[in-house]
Amino acid sequence: MIAQDSSKPAAMAIPKEGYFKPEDGRYGQIYPRTPANYGFTIIAKIKPGREAAIREYGTKIEKTIAGLPEALAVLKLHYLRWVLFDIGSDTYFMYQGIFDTDFDKYTEDAVELFAKYGINTVFENLDGFPEDWNTNAPAFVKFVREHQCPSFLEYAEYPYVTADEIKKALTMKRKFSEMLDQMQ
Amino acid sequence: MLELDDVQHFLVSRSPALAARYEFLRFPNPRSGHAWLSTVMEKIGSAKAVAASSNSRWISVAFTWNGLRAFGVDGDALASFPEEFRLGMAARANMLGATGKNVPERWVGNLASPDLHAIVILFARDEEERERCRREHDPFRRECGVELLSSLDLAAIPPFTHPHEHFGYRDRLSEPTVEGSGFEAPPGAGEPLKAGEFFLGYPDETGLHPALPQPEVLSRNGSYIAYLQLQEHVGAFRDFLRANGNTPEEQELVAAKLMGRWRSGAPLVLAPEKDDPELGGDKQRTNDFNYRTMDPYGYACPLGAHIRRMNPRDTAHNMRRRRMIRRGGTYGPALPENAPEDGVERGVAAFVGCSSLTRQFEFAMNVWVNDPEFHELGNERDPIFGTQDGTFDMTIPKRPIRRKIKNIPAFTTTRGGAYFFLPGMRGLRFLAAGARELH
Numbered sequence: 001m002i003a004q005d006s007s008k009p010a011a012m013a014i015p016k017e018g019y020f021k022p023e024d025g026r027y028g029q030i031y032p033r034t035p036a037n038y039g040f041t042i043i044a045k046i047k048p049g050r051e052a053a054i055r056e057y058g059t060k061i062e063k064t065i066a067g068l069p070e071a072l073a074v075l076k077l078h079y080l081r082w083v084l085f086d087i088g089s090d091t092y093f094m095y096q097g098i099f100d101t102d103f104d105k106y107t108e109d110a111v112e113l114f115a116k117y118g119i120n121t122v123f124e125n126l127d128g129f130p131e132d133w134n135t136n137a138p139a140f141v142k143f144v145r146e147h148q149c150p151s152f153l154e155y156a157e158y159p160y161v162t163a164d165e166i167k168k169a170l171t172m173k174r175k176f177s178e179m180l181d182q183m184q
Numbered sequence: 185m186l187e188l189d190d191v192q193h194f195l196v197s198r199s200p201a202l203a204a205r206y207e208f209l210r211f212p213n214p215r216s217g218h219a220w221l222s223t224v225m226e227k228i229g230s231a232k233a234v235a236a237s238s239n240s241r242w243i244s245v246a247f248t249w250n251g252l253r254a255f256g257v258d259g260d261a262l263a264s265f266p267e268e269f270r271l272g273m274a275a276r277a278n279m280l281g282a283t284g285k286n287v288p289e290r291w292v293g294n295l296a297s298p299d300l301h302a303i304v305i306l307f308a309r310d311e312e313e314r315e316r317c318r319r320e321h322d323p324f325r326r327e328c329g330v331e332l333l334s335s336l337d338l339a340a341i342p343p344f345t346h347p348h349e350h351f352g353y354r355d356r357l358s359e360p361t362v363e364g365s366g367f368e369a370p371p372g373a374g375e376p377l378k379a380g381e382f383f384l385g386y387p388d389e390t391g392l393h394p395a396l397p398q399p400e401v402l403s404r405n406g407s408y409i410a411y412l413q414l415q416e417h418v419g420a421f422r423d424f425l426r427a428n429g430n431t432p433e434e435q436e437l438v439a440a441k442l443m444g445r446w447r448s449g450a451p452l453v454l455a456p457e458k459d460d461p462e463l464g465g466d467k468q469r470t471n472d473f474n475y476r477t478m479d480p481y482g483y484a485c486p487l488g489a490h491i492r493r494m495n496p497r498d499t500a501h502n503m504r505r506r507r508m509i510r511r512g513g514t515y516g517p518a519l520p521e522n523a524p525e526d527g528v529e530r531g532v533a534a535f536v537g538c539s540s541l542t543r544q545f546e547f548a549m550n551v552w553v554n555d556p557e558f559h560e561l562g563n564e565r566d567p568i569f570g571t572q573d574g575t576f577d578m579t580i581p582k583r584p585i586r587r588k589i590k591n592i593p594a595f596t597t598t599r600g601g602a603y604f605f606l607p608g609m610r611g612l613r614f615l616a617a618g619a620r621e622l623h
Contacts, residue, residue, distance in 0.1 A: 024279040026546050074501040105551045108543050109501050135394040137543065164560060
């Protein structure tokens with residue numbers, strides 16, 4: 001890892017292709033780590049009449065995470081954002097994720113996780129999603145990559161910091177505070 | 185239930201062997217291949233046949249995608265095989281980390297060539313037996329018009345008391361157990377793995393049946409195998425140990441930290457302070473450990489040690505989807521202790537068997553072996569067999585402060601590799617009959 005200064009805000013403009021130099025991953029081109037870490041923005045048209053079904057999954061995932069906080073650990077996430085919006089008479093689903101590991105590296109883990117917690121079912125409401133996704137990780141990945149819209153700018157107030165580092169720092173802060181309390 | 189009378193024995197059992205020979209073949213026309221395979225069929229042992237015989241001579245045969253094409257398999261069927269197998273290992277070299285001195289342009293034996301069609305693997309009791317088999321096979325192969333692109337002779341190196349490679353590490357220690365193979369999982373290995381993780385046509389660990397490449401008579405009971413010929417730089421390895429340890433004991437400890445096991449095979453998690461050769465050789469104990477509770481910070485086995493990368497056990501997700509069956513042996517003469525590097529090539533020539541090259545083998549190479557961010561280490565690769573160019577480190581957690589060895593040299597160089605499909609017996613008969621369905 002190139003030492004990155006996390007104390008100074010940083011921005012990165014990204015070429016139209018989404019990467020600076022070609023680098024092969026198992027399922028295709030690897031997208032670079034930016035000051036805002038790894039991430040994707042998947043935008044896909046939903047099948048007509050599926051909006052309510054997709055919105056219901058918001059509640060479902062909320063409940064899953066409340067019961068199993070570690071459920072999505074493998075994805076090394078910072079944030080997920082799910083958005084529905086209309087263009088003309090069509091409705092589109094945007095799935096934006098910011099995380100600490102190249103998605104391509106852990107693709108099959110992600111696909112299996114999606115299956116386990118029902119996130120796949122959200123995808124099944126999208127136009128063109130492969131029906132055999134659960135035994136065909138390459139087809140799942142192909143769909144994701146075809147609908148990925150790379151950023152052309154990413155910015156971070158505290159760049160290149162992983163979620164693990166943030167969690168460790170918060171634990172340290174809490175323990176230090178406890179220690180001070182006990183020293184009184 | 186695993187069809188032991190149809191899968192080749194190669195990934196199910198090992199025959200006792202001190203020598204081996206790999207031959208890399210090209211079939212100039214389908215006829216040559218059909219004639220050759222029809223006759224060698226009787227030497228290819230199913231798992232069941234090999235288990236029932238004591239000393240017959242068995243071989244294993246596997247094909248590249250180009251080899252299946254050379255046999256006359258039709259276009260639709262060829263297209264139904266997974267992309268990474270169709271492309272072949274050389275085309276995937278960058279992602280696998282075969283860069284710098286490891287690039288396919290430098291590979292030996294025509295392994296990177298589209299002319300590579302098949303491999304014949306012979307394990308023999310000893311070198312004499314291997315030579316006898318070679319002499320027997322050569323004229324027959326020529327008679328069929330099958331071209332020998334290259335070959336590699338393998339032999340165990342002394343001491344012959346246990347299998348080990350040129351650096352001296354005991355080998356064949358951690359092996360997945362397959363459901364229905366007739367073998368029991370040793371303590372620490374977990375439940376046997378579903379056959380579909382290694383053989384096509386069975387449910388895998390998801391409980392589902394992945395689609396088979398076509399036609400099913402060819403693909404069912406087959407496996408993919410990734411082949412790698414890895415040169416081991418024994419002189420450089422020993423120099424490194426001497427440079428990083430003042431006494432023989434310290435040097436042994438450095439060797440153990442790189443591997444995660446003492447050279448005897450004893451795992452550092454169970455023997456953190458000093459070697460325990462008896463433990464190393466005890467199959468009931470040598471895998472009976474985990475990392476999450478027994479060594480979470482790597483004070484015994486460093487987070488980046490070879491065995492902790494190749495099998496993170498309970499510290500990685502979906503481990504049961506990433507297991508691989510290993511086979512292989514050593515080639516080249518042993519470098520005597522205290523002898524300087526003699527420049528003679530030696531190493532290991534090994535296979536990884538699985539049902540998905542991408543999910544299992546390529547993941548292991550791309551992430552576990554070569555991802556500098558593995559376990560958030562930041563600037564490390566597998567110290568034994570990662571792509572090293574002198575710019576990566578090795579962190580050895582230690583109290584009160586960790587030890588960091590900088591600029592790890594390359595102890596291994598990839599000399600070649602290929603992806604093969606190892607068909608079941610029915611698949612082989614289908615190919616021998618001209619890649620047409622038998623009625």
